[in-house]
């Protein structure tokens with residue numbers, strides 16, 4: 001696979017997804033093959049950050065000492081406009097079906113994508 005795009009996991013404010021050159025499937029988590037058809041021929045693209053809330057989960061108990069200062073915080077599943085689904089942080093009042101846009105914030109010392117409602 002050629003030319004990896006740097007994304008937020010490396011501290012850059014970008015969300016990157018993969019698209020399969022074989023079947024056209026899109027996926028968020030970086031794999032060496034397409035989860036739909038098994039093809040290793042994947043391209044990486046930068047996402048716009050726009051999407052729709054698929055599910056939300058308000059976290060009220062900290063999993064680690066580093067996250068204690070942040071509770072309660074919302075973990076959301078977002079269907080990106082590009083056709084992949086990703087998990088990220090988001091505003092506590094987000095509801096299923098809300099249109100959202102991604103920005104980036106610091107969470108427990110790391111850069112993370114963060115979704116807020118678009119008007």
Ligand SMILES: [Zn+2]
Nearest residue numbers: 020023034037
């Ligand atoms: Zn495929």
